[in-house]
Amino acid sequence: GELTGLMVIRAYHESRGDTKRTKVIVPDSAHGTNPASAAVAGLKVVEVKSLPDGTVDVDALRPLLDDTIAAVMMTNPNTVGIFEHNIPEISEIVHACGALLYYDGANLNPLLGVARPGDMGFDVMHINLHKTFSTPHGGGGPGSGPVGVRAGLEQFLPNPRVVKHSGDDDPLFHLDFGTEKAPHALGRISSWLGNFAVELRALAYILSLGSDGLKLAGTLATLNANYVKESLRDLYALPIDRVCKHEFVFDGLADKSTGVTTLNVAKRLLDHGFHAPTIYFPLLFHESLMIEPTETESKETLDEFIAVMRDIAREAAEDPETVKNAPLETPIRKPDDTAAALNPVVTFAELG
Ligand SMILES: Cc1ncc(COP(=O)(O)O)c(C=O)c1O
Incomplete structure (x- = not known):
């Protein structure tokens, strides 16, 4: 796009x-x-x-x-x-x-x-239909x-395009290859x-929520992000202290003396069964931890996440080595990210 x-x-x-x-x-x-x-x-x-x-x-x-x-x-x-x-x-x-x-x-x-x-x-x-309109972001799935x-x-705009050529009540569409009508069109x-399936899912999501439902989704995403931010700000560094929209960024733990990094916190979250948020992006801060709960998480899940994040901060102060060695409970401990990026093994056959 x-x-x-x-x-x-x-x-x-x-x-x-x-x-x-x-x-x-x-x-x-x-x-x-x-x-x-x-x-x-x-x-x-x-x-x-x-x-x-x-x-x-x-x-x-x-x-x-x-x-x-x-x-x-x-x-x-x-x-x-x-x-x-x-x-x-x-x-x-x-x-x-x-x-x-x-x-x-x-x-x-x-x-x-x-x-x-x-x-x-x-x-x-x-x-990004795979963010706002229901297809989950991440996991390597298709986006649109x-x-x-x-x-x-x-x-x-590129060709071919779907063009609507009759009224809203009884819409009719056709495929326009546009070469004559739009000589400047991209090919x-x-x-x-x-990715047709992602587009179809977005359309179904929009039609099922309707305009009130969509507005509520945006508002809830904003409320959820601010709720998490305010519940953790005493333990995590908040470089931009303003009402946020759907996401916000911590600059790692507030107490930097333990040497526990954002990567360690993210890995420890895996031990508690939480998918870690985006880390080290945006590049504005050294220890970025970007939290984007979205509208779909219940208050119970948010409270559980907050409790775990608070536990990790407490553990970082009391027993930093445990957090630095995380994850301890996952089937694979610490893969070598750099080697994986330089030499990806992408099929089971290659793993032997
Ligand atoms: C602001 C912004 N632009 C672009 C992208 C890239 O989107 P995608 O993951 O679909 O490649 C992201 C990803 O999160 C983003 O946050």
């Missing part, structure tokens, strides 16, 4: 003969997929700094904006779970320089039914990143129409 969105942006600038625009600005809090997609789309990456409150520094962004900038990519709420409240001003200065504003839809969940990226000034976006664009940019991006 990100790659497609950036290719749409490139096609837009090229259609206007504006070929100098070869750079994309990405905040230092961005997920690695943003610079990666920009590079694959043939664009150079320029980083913009965040303020201590986690939001993009508008004063640092302003001087970077010139006629070589194709787009600014943003995630809102951003990767530290904070709503980019300066988004109207950012949208204004980005558009004034002739660039487009890209929305990384990875964090759309808390905004469901509350705010729309188009109203914030975004021109192009993708939605459908792309949306503001009116006027449709002509650059086919991936196999046929993407």
Whole structure:
């Protein structure tokens, strides 16, 4: 989705003969997929700094904006779970320089039914259906990143597309290969129409929840994240102390004297039967521990997670070696991550 969105942006600038625009600005809090997609789309990456409150520094962004900038990519709420409240001003200065504003839809969940990226000034976006719309994130399963664009940019979308050509009451769709109608359209991006099952599941989820249900999902995700944050903030370092949206980031344990790291905490969680949260991302802090409970966890599960996290903090103070040696209860103890990445064994046959 990100790659497609950036290719749409490139096609837009090229259609206007504006070929100098070869750079994309990405905040230092961005997920690695943003610079990666920009590079694959043939664009150079320029980083913009965040303020201590986690939001993009508008004063640092302003001087970077010139006629070589194709787009600014943003995630809102951003990767530290904070709503980019300066988004109207950012949208204004980005558009004034002739660039487009890209929305990384990875964090759309808390905004469901509350705010729309188009109203914030975004021109192009993708939605990670495998985050907001029911397919679980992670586990190596398929994802899907459908792309949306503001009116006027449709002509650059890839082909073939599904086009609606009759009313909402009795909709009819056809496949548009678009070569004549949309001479600027990108060609086919991936196999046929993407991961159909993920799209179908998203549609079923949207239809079954309805607009009230979706709004409740976003609100609950936000409530759950703030509940966990407030319940643990005395024991874990909270570098950005604000009301968060669906996720927040601790910078490891508050007490650093024990030498227990975020990796140790994550491994100890496995012993207690919890899937560890994202660790060492975002890169803004050394010991990032990103907690994103989502709307689906019950209060009982959240309370259990909080109790375990508190136990681990207590254990880190009283018996740090146990936490450092975790996991102790899992079938496999500590795999060598680096060797696994460099030399992956991906079939049982290879394991012998
Ligand atoms: C802000 C942001 N952008 C992009 C991604 C990448 O998404 P995916 O896991 O679908 O590759 C993530 C992943 O969590 C993310 O948090």
